[in-house]
Amino acid sequence: MDLHAMDRYIKSLIKEAGHRIRNSFLTDITIESKSNANDLVTNMDKEIEQFFIGRIRRDFPGHRIFGEEGFGDDIQSSEGVIWLLDPIDGTMNFVHQKRNFAISIGIYLDGVGKLGYIYDVVNDDLYHGVKDGGAYYNDEQMKPLLEMEITESIVAMNATWTIPNRYLDNDAIIQLIRDVRGTRSYGSAALELAYLASGRVDAYISMRLSPWDIAGGMVIAQEVGAVTTNFKGDPANLLKQDTFIAANPAIHSELLKKYIKFK
Numbered sequence: 001m002d003l004h005a006m007d008r009y010i011k012s013l014i015k016e017a018g019h020r021i022r023n024s025f026l027t028d029i030t031i032e033s034k035s036n037a038n039d040l041v042t043n044m045d046k047e048i049e050q051f052f053i054g055r056i057r058r059d060f061p062g063h064r065i066f067g068e069e070g071f072g073d074d075i076q077s078s079e080g081v082i083w084l085l086d087p088i089d090g091t092m093n094f095v096h097q098k099r100n101f102a103i104s105i106g107i108y109l110d111g112v113g114k115l116g117y118i119y120d121v122v123n124d125d126l127y128h129g130v131k132d133g134g135a136y137y138n139d140e141q142m143k144p145l146l147e148m149e150i151t152e153s154i155v156a157m158n159a160t161w162t163i164p165n166r167y168l169d170n171d172a173i174i175q176l177i178r179d180v181r182g183t184r185s186y187g188s189a190a191l192e193l194a195y196l197a198s199g200r201v202d203a204y205i206s207m208r209l210s211p212w213d214i215a216g217g218m219v220i221a222q223e224v225g226a227v228t229t230n231f232k233g234d235p236a237n238l239l240k241q242d243t244f245i246a247a248n249p250a251i252h253s254e255l256l257k258k259y260i261k262f263k
Contacts, residue, residue, distance in 0.1 A: 001081060001109060003130060010117060011126065013055055014103055017048050018121040021088065021103075031095055041091060045069055048087035048103070056083055068212045078111035078238065084215030090188030098122065104190035106215025108238065116219025118194045127194040129220035135197050142198055145225045147250045153202035154182045155255075156192040160207075167207060169261040176259040189244075193217025196246055197224050203247035203255060211238040218246070227252040231260050 021044060030043040049069045056065055060081070065072030067085040075082060083105060088094050090101030099122045107115040118127040129135040135142045161173050177183055184201055186192050190213065192204040197220045214236060218228045228236050231243040233256055247255055 001114065003114060003133070006107065006115060007128070007130065009059070010105060010107070010115065011128070013052065014105065014117055014119045014126065017051055017087070017103055018119055018124070020044075020051065021048060021094075021121050025098055029095065041069065042088070042095060044094070045088045045091055046071070049085060052083075052085055052087065052105075066212060066215075068210065075239065078108065080110065082108045084108065084212045084238065086190065086212040086216075089190040089213060090186075093187045100186055100191065101188055102190040102194070104212065104216040106212075106217075106219055108215065111238065113215065113219035113222070116216040118190045118216050118220065120191060120194070127197060127220050129197070129223040131219065131223075133223070135220045135223035137198055142224050145199065145202075145248045145250075148202060148248055150176075150179055150251050150254055151181065153180050153248070153251055154184060154200075155180050155203045155205065156184045156186065156195065156201045157205040158185055158207075159183075161205075167263065169263060172259050172261045176255070179259075189213040190217050193221050193246055196226055196248075197221045203245065203251060205255070205260070206244045208241055209244045210241050214238075214244055214246075221246050225249050229256075231256065231262070 024044045032041050046069050049067045049071050053065055053071050056063055063081040063083060065083045066075040086104040088101050089104045093100040103119040105117040106113055114131045116129040127137055161168055162170055164170050189209055195201045196204050215238060221228060226246050227249050228246040230236060236244055
């Protein structure tokens, strides 16, 4: 696989898709619910995924596609080249705010992330990473993450897990909030991983994410030294939904041992 040629191709594709999304702001958007009233999908989610799939099928017929909206392949194994695609990550933000959403793409070969892309459509900011080739914010290479303490960190997480729930010890999460410098929630896993890689936050924690939410961001974050696992400390799951934590390597293990406790 020629990573340099793929990189140029994907960047061109992403910019075209972003142009289509921005143009959609001038038209009526059709909104539907999926698993619950807050799990939204729009006609643009579907159209952009189909746009990507049409191009990939035409230009890379041997590649498989794992897309959020279900227009790709039935992925049960990690063999070969797989595109993990979220056409609009942060659909609720897209619908309500017209910002704070992103296109997310990860290219994996036999389960290993080779290329990762997160495109902040409204701000025209592209984060991308190449396996063993660095991570970039637009054309500027990002630096390795600096050592830090929990007390100096900003953690991105959904406020839902601070209230009593059947999965996590919320008292431990509340203690985490007391111990860190600050918390943030942006409503887009892709952007939160981009912000981790660029040092704007120091960890991202989520109870439930799908492979296409994290595939692109993992390649980028790992290139600056971030550690990405599930809550058990195992490698992040790229075949099904799972827990997920990505963090500065100086605080990753402490977060798991001290603050993330299953009931």
